[in-house]
Amino acid sequence: MEKYKLFDAELKFMNIIWEEEPIKSGELVKVCNEKLGWKKSTTYTVLRKLAQRGVLKNENTIVTSIVKKEETQIYESHEVVEKSFGGSLPKFLTAFFGNKKISNDEAEELKKLIDSYKED
Secondary structure, three states, X not given: OHHHOOOHHHHHHHHHHHHHOOEEHHHHHHHXXXXXXXXXXXXXXXXXXXHHOOOEEEEOXXXXXXXXXXXHHHHHHHXXXXXXXXXXXXXXXXXXXXXXXXXXXXXXXXXXXXXXXXXX
């Protein structure tokens, strides 16, 4: 499960890969310089580390993800609920909504979503 944990800089890097893949490593260096202000050495260091962790692969200078964005989002979401709310989804939702109101359509959509995950 640890391969889904990405630090902020790694997540920014992976967002570029998810948007651009497959991408040549030389092009990735240019994009990371433009979007993140990274030097070539920084890009290749992060690329190497994430490849070693099995998050992405760099074969024949073509970079692609192994871990999909949705997998990372699921992991990060569960981590937030566990760490900050003791695993309680109702406590998380209470904090998330705060004083915000949602529309009837959004409420219905959430009800349907919850029903689809209920244990029988």
